[in-house]
Amino acid sequence: MKADNFVDAAVAAYTVEHTTPPDDVLLSLAEETARLTGGDAVMQISPEQGTLLTMLVQISGARRAMEVGTFTGYSSICIARGLPEDGRLIACDVSEDWTSVARRYWEKAGVAHKIELRLGPAADTLRAMPEEASFDFAFIDADKRGYRAYYEEILARLVPGGVICVDNTLQSGAIVDPGAGGNVPVMRGFNDFVASDDRVTTALLPVADGLTLIRKI
């Protein structure tokens, strides 16, 4: 699970303690992911983000959702749980290995019937879809350099009032460090673009590694 190193550790722990915790399926998925993927397990969303994603899907009344970056399935389960029984989530990833774990846990969580996996670069998957209002909800959590393209392709296919959630927008707090390298300048460019995009309203929440909520006007 992800370290929230820009929030005071005691406050971060308090936040988690006062958020509905993951159930046994999600706990077991987190344990298996740590065992199978080692250091890569930090890619999994945090438990409080998972609870928030389920609630956002429920509150928005979304029926059709898109995920970019599925990994071993934690966030997809949280999104699918918020959808109604006939709701659908298209889950995009490039890794057959990691998503084979996700497939097993979709069965265990009882949400497999709501999820369709699309393997391949997500930008190609999105561009292959008709440019019409197909989604009410989307979650972007993949390669950071692809975020701008995912955002544009999803926005073109989002209903007015639809919501896009974007993970890792605070980069462990390094987003405000002008000297930081790696993905930080890329993410700063993305954040600046979205904050000034008059097609949407935006709220950047300091939850876990930073979660930006974007609503299409």
Ligand SMILES: C[S@@+](CC[C@H](N)C(=O)[O-])C[C@H]1O[C@@H](n2cnc3c(N)ncnc32)[C@H](O)[C@@H]1O
């Ligand atoms: C941060 S992890 C996603 C974590 C996941 N949301 C969870 O809760 O466990 C990023 C994922 O993006 C995938 N990915 C990387 N580049 C991609 C691309 N071009 N298209 C689709 N998926 C990609 C990786 O294979 C990886 O599984």
